[in-house]
Amino acid sequence: MSTNERLAALAAAGVSIWLDDLSRERLRTGNLQELIRDWYVVGVTTNPTIFAAALAQGDAYDEQIRELAARGASVEDAVREITVTDVRDACDIFRETWESTGGIDGRVSLEVDPGLAHDTEATVAQALDLWKAVDRPNLLVKIPATEAGIPAITRALAEGVSVNVTLIFSIERYRAVMEAYLAGLEQAAANGHRLGSIESVASFFVSRVDTEVDNRLEKIGTREALELRGKAAIANARLAYAAYQEVFAGERWAALEQQGARVQRPLWASTGVKNPEYPDTMYVTELVVANTVNTMPEKTLKAFADHGEVLGDRVTGRAAEARAVFDALERVGIDVSDVFRTLEREGVEKFEKSWQELGETVRAQLDAAE
Template sequence: MTGQRETDRLGALADAGVSIWLDDLSRERLRSGNLQSLITDHHVVGVTTNPTIFAGALAHGEAYDEQVRELAARGASVADAVREITVSDVQQACDVFRSTWEATNGVDGRVSLEVDPGLARDTDGTVAQALDLWKAVDRPNLLVKIPATQEGLPAITQALAEGVSVNVTLIFSVERYQAVMEAYLAGLERASANGHQLGSIASVASFFVSRVDTEIDKRLEAIGTDEALALRGKAGVANSRLAYAAFQEVFTGKRWAQLSAQGARVQRPLWASTGVKNPDYPDTLYVTELVVADTVNTMPEKTMDAFADHGEVHGDRVTGLAGQAQEEFDGLAQVGVDLPDVFVVLEDEGVDKFEKSWAELGETVRSQLDQAR
């Protein structure tokens, strides 16, 4: 970092081309002005949400009490109450970020809302809910989150074809990421054929980082050889660097050039799950080592605060490092890590975790509605 930015480490990160998004949202953040202060002081230009985040928000504090009482009074179902509460929070956040969205010409200022994770294996159900959420929130800076399951891929294409902006979530492997980019390009081509202005459609591809290390480190430790143990903590960053190389290849090709000429936006890689799970690793690892322009890093506030305190920007840490990353991945296979199985396990666990959080959210709302009645 240059000396003049020593006290503004997040500012240096933003200057390097990384869009800083907060991986959290609650009505308390909205009402207290906390979200606005993060925009003002921490260079935050977007927000991501997921079922776990909403479940936590609903379970704590009193910010939702008034709305819950109103929902209870008119006999709203649990499903309708969950939808109205989450849509309301996301609408308010979209409004907070509206000026950012305008100032960045729609690149940032984005807020994500996920379809019911129980639909992760249901293409038609996912499309129907994506369209419903898009209409319900009714904000141009919304991103509807759709998981990158096999069933999610055609849903991504169809939602984009209808003009819906999409955050593709739960991407773990480069192979699946390539399929996501294909789904994006196909969606834009269909959107164009449907008469949509491509410049009004946005998308990010959420590539998960720390969970890859958690799963692979567990397997390396079970193998237990010196060669295996030496590879701990490297897979998450290496996987992301390989993903970025795939991104560069797709978004410099002829097919993309034709869409770009129609005003289409690049589907930026978003580094997700960037909170460090292993306390032995630097708490800013998945920020510092993934600095590269035209990406998003969505962080828990704890990670954001850590970077503001002692994070470092050492320039582009991604471009040109795919060869080294591939060597590290080859090493994992050589010591006996079953990488295809790793990615199947991570996707299944990711879907399962969000389904459980969604159920927890529903139970919390059910309990609150019962109390209000």
């Protein structure tokens, strides 16, 4: 199988391949266009960590930094302009994909400041500001699925903003996200928005679940515990898909669908394998199912193109098997609820730290340009 055939098979199975990375360098060199043309990439996601890494490398941002410094821009304004510029340009590159897929793919995500993750009002305000600033119909504004983020999701959608809900770890929180989506669409319709123009994905994080659970299993150290390593993340995602099927087969959804609404697709995030003992494509192969997104770093994308396998639908109808995994985890002493609380807290903290690093990098570059 050639490189393209493997990715073509993945796309044919109903998986939208999104790249989990963006930089001015990719935009400037034509690398992003190449990935769209030759590697079946139909969308891009960003986060504070990605932007912090992009700003710290090379000279691609030097010209804009000099312009911002000359204007006396604050660090906050500079970060906003830099990230909005990259995302707007990426949206333009994906415009043809957006049009050819009827607005489903060709999407680029931009995250609200993670420091606002526990502030509903500020999250809503920034989501609306980013939507207006980028001013592209194929933008997705990323809002975290924290307790404060849930009502913000509904309110952003109600204003016609397309949303990528991020940092989802538990099924319980995922159900709250889907509820927020339905409520947002209902309010959007009441506000006169055309529901067919609103798109949303729910980013369910994968590899981090295994990392946290495996660490706890290794501390327990029994044979039964060790045999469960590497099973929690895929089981969790399969349970999420079962919940998705349930919600989007209900009467409440049917009423919205009649008004032109689209389902909120599950997006498998954090699909790069962190444990080198595991197959490097397992979070792609084992989560193949129609009408989903897999957003992957370029390393995982290229690995799948080289040796990945599409073994058919690996998700539908496997909820009972997945529940059995969690029953076994609890039997050996894993506090599953604590795992998810820990992952959400650490997820927000990691993005906050990256956002701070991004600001520090921009501050240093502004100072150097003066």
